[in-house]
Amino acid sequence: MSPNTMTETGQQMVETVIEMLSSWGLQVVGAVALLIVGRLIAARAGRLTRSSLTRANADPQLVPFFGQAVHYFLLVIVIVAVLQLFGVETTSLVAVIGAAGLAVGLALQGTLSSFSAGVMLLIMRPFKIGDSISVSGSTGVVIEVTLFVTTLNTSDNLRIIIPNSAVYGATIKNFSTNEKRRIDIVVGISYSDDIGQAMDSIRAILAAEDRILQDPAPSVAVTELADSSVNILVRPWVVSGDYGAVRGDLTRALKEGMEASGCSFPFPQQDLHLISTPNSP
Secondary structure (H helix, E strand, O other), rough: OOHHHHHHHHHHHHHHHHHHHHHHHHHHHHHHHHHHHHHHHHHHHHHHHHHHHHOOOOOOOHHHHHHHHHHHHOOOHHHHHHHHHHHOOOOHHHHHHHHHHHHHHHHOOOOOHHHHHHHHHHHOOOOOOOOEEEOOOOEEEEEEEOOEEEEEEEEOOOOEEEEHHHHHOOOOOEOOOOOEEEOOOOEEOOOOOHHHHHHHHHHHHHHHHOOOOOOOEEEEEEEEEEEEEEEEEEEEEEEHHHHHHHHHHHHHHHHHHHOOOOOOOOOOOOOHHHHHHOOOO
């Protein structure tokens, strides 16, 4: 290649670069400026969202979620605006992203199901951190709720991690929502025992337990004449946090108190009658 040819090629390259800079320079500068300003605005909006929710005493689980949602939503808008500066057809881009999202969604169907369930749990708030719940066959205290899983700590100190899809789609029992809970205990006495005396003894045992509430008043009533016993249903009310301890103590107190009053606890029994027949000749 001759020196003249190399010079002409170099000049053409310089002219091409200058032409590109002249045609795209403003777009590049505008895109960089838009990215910087947009990122600052998105971050600021996310912080404002978190601070506003905090001042409004919103659930601590919701504050970071909505703050991040606002932040990333604005970032997406900024990116789309930058692409439009360079003449990119955002409609076709959205279609491509949608198709890719569909493919990823099919591959991660279970994960996305847990994600959407996590969003609903954060919005509906059927329970909060520290609540004692029973869900999907597990019972424990809620220690963490994320967008994908809910973590429980059981009474025997086991850590249970449940996908949010299994939590939101199941029946949830929340033992901490209401301040009061009722204890149901069935006491069976013998048919030969005095029912009135037995019920008076039960009421005395309930009155001696300070943790039993008087509003609502405890209930003592005969509910069934069973095969081998007369069943008395005992229904006292307690503070929800005292439920387990009071139930255990009360069960023992009823056993000891009823025996001290002369009542017996019958066991299921069957009477066997033997019929003798004369020997045939």
